[in-house]
Amino acid sequence: MNGGSISGRINVAIDGPAGAGKSTVARKVAEQLGYIYVDTGAMYRAVAYAAIGAGIGPDDSDKLGRLVQTLRIELAPGSEGQTVWLNGENVTSAIRTREVTLIVSQIASHEPVRLKLVGLQRALADSKGIVMDGRDIGTHVLPGAEVKVFLVASVEVRALRRFQELSGDQAVPIEQLEREIAERDRSDERREISPLICAKDAEVIDSTELTIDQVVERILDLCRTKTVEAK
Template sequence: MTVVAIDGPSGSGKSTISRQVAQQLGMAYLDTGAMYRAAAWWCVRDGIDLSDADAVTDAVRALPLQMGTDPRDPSIAVGGEDVSVLIRSTEISTVVSAVATNLEVRAELRRRQREIIEAARGEAGIVAEGRDITTVGAPDADVRILLVASEEARLARRAREIHGADDDSALAATRDQVLRRDADDATVSSFHVAADGVVTVDSSDLTLEETVAAVRGLVESRQDGRP
């Protein structure tokens, strides 16, 4: 079955678009970014110094993570505890890059991502989204998409998501989180320019529905055998 990989910067709509496309096409869904958030939450909970790369790596290798792949309810649990809400806190958003830029952590979580993707490949197929998924996580995916948007559009979307508004104060409160996270993550992955074989979809001037339709069209073209 079809494997779809969707990459892009913060606020480009990766999660929302991926979930909707997966749900509409009856496919599984994997939020790889949530795996890094769960790893960060696990380390913070245990009081691990995030600047101690070896300690963080050891903790993540022991991380009892369970990733749900139902796009209608993509649950995330650690040791049986639902952390879906906890990992979206400002505290975790602020520190997640310290974990996500650890190369040994990335190698461990990519290994787990590939296991999930391979399991879904033999079933309904899967839409996997997140940093470097098109180039490193799932470079052999049937459909690889880089979802981009202008800085202004990305900031406005994330501000509405976090603060419920996109006025000047909300944008200012969001700017550092979005741009700093991108800058940090760019040190270990590339998600601004499409690699060979990766299709770019620019959602700057598209509605949510239009973007979903564009991505879905690419997936359906591949499923139908069209170039």
């Protein structure tokens, strides 16, 4: 391990494709360990939300680079999980709209955006005791994390989970969600900057036929082993 950990605390990196259950699992793992949960996807969503508000297209790297320097993105614990603040405004719900979802992968592909947010993410993890989820945490953001998990699930199951999350005005046919998730996978895997790949030392967990609690327990077992080693 890179320099051991402080007071036996470690960092946990959970990566994987869209809809694999990373955020839910990471939040529960953090609760069980008494750690801080960092949802990196929410940070990229906040940038996408700000870009929409500023009328900046998802392919305009220069303007996005300037925009991200003006943003103050903060993550804070809330009564129903993590809250996301953008320049003092609570955008927790606003960043989960379909409009944001459809462009966030493209927004996240730009180097100026990633450089800014990766710096913030690494700073959050300096004191250990962090559970962070995303696409490139174990390979790029926190390559020294003591526990690395790559969480996968079939496209069909991931689409069904997303379908169950959406309702009312946000409802989308499940076939369309399957196509979008498959395309998101291709986009994340092929991007030049920090593509979605499994770290060589990551534990791969397929959640297709597992419950959330079963996945959480597997990760907690890994953490217990590493925490004992760190002491």
